[in-house]
Structure formats: structure tokens, C-alpha cells
Amino acid sequence: WDVSEHLFQKCYAALCHFAKLERARQQQQQKLSSHASTVHPNSWHSKRALRVPSNFVVPSGTENGWPVELWDFPLGAKCSAIRHKGLYVKNEPHRRRALEELGFQW
Numbered sequence: 001w002d003v004s005e006h007l008f009q010k011c012y013a014a015l016c017h018f019a020k021l022e023r024a025r026q027q028q029q030q031k032l033s034s035h036a037s038t039v040h041p042n043s044w045h046s047k048r049a050l051r052v053p054s055n056f057v058v059p060s061g062t063e064n065g066w067p068v069e070l071w072d073f074p075l076g077a078k079c080s081a082i083r084h085k086g087l088y089v090k091n092e093p094h095r096r097r098a099l100e101e102l103g104f105q106w
Contacts (some may be wrong), residue, residue, distance in 0.1 A: 008088040008095055012059055014075045018065060019050050019102050050103035052079045079104075 008030035012044050056076035082099070083106055089096045 004088065008092075010070070010073065011075070011078050011082075011088060012095075012098060013067075014070050014073050015050065015052070015079075015099070015102055015104065017070065018052060018075060021065065022050065049105040051105050052076050054080045066100075 031040065052075055054076045056074075056079075058070045058073040058075055060066075060071035062068075081088055082104075089099065
């Protein structure tokens with residue numbers, strides 16, 4: 001059993017869920033802005049960097065839409081450690097590629 005892989009997979013799952021929620025929020029914002037203005041109708045269609053605030057902790061509670069196994073996960077701190085210390089990605093190029101495909105901001 002690879003502890004490092006398990007921890008990376010938990011972080012990756014949290015990032016995937018964060019990305020899904022963020023993209024849904026962006027689509028909703030696009031719909032609202034398209035009703036208000038037609039100046040930049042495609043502004044939200046471009047692939048955006050996945051930006052997780054450094055103090056973000058996965059909220060608990062079913063009303064927040066997060067899987068219970070991710071509740072209270074310090075995603076922002078883990079993202080900072082990935083960026084600054086190479087957590088989970090040092091000597092693991094396949095993990096780095098997986099994060100880049102999500103739009104992870106280095």
C-alpha cells in the first residue's frame with residue numbers, strides 16, 4: 001500500500017471536485033453576465049487556471065456538495081505545499097501532468 005499515492009489521490013479528488021464546483025460557478029456567472037451585457041459573451045469559455053485560496057478548507061456538511069471523505073481537508077494548504085515544496089509531485093511527473101490537466105496554477 002503506497003501512502004504517498006493514497007494522499008495524492010485524496011488531494012487530487014478534492015481538486016477535481018473544487019474544479020467542478022468552480023467551473024459550475026463560472027458558467028452561472030457567464031449566464032448572468034450574458035443577460036446583463038453582450039460585450040464579452042465568450043469570456044468564460046476559455047480554460048481558466050484553477051486557483052485555490054491558500055486558506056481554503058473543504059467544508060463539512062451535505063449542503064455544501066462535498067463528499068464526506070473530503071470534509072475538513074486543508075486543500076489550500078496542500079496546494080501551497082505542492083507549489084512551494086513539491087509535495088506529492090517531486091519525482092512524480094505523471095502526478096504533475098495530472099494536476100496540469102486540471103488547470104492547477106503553479
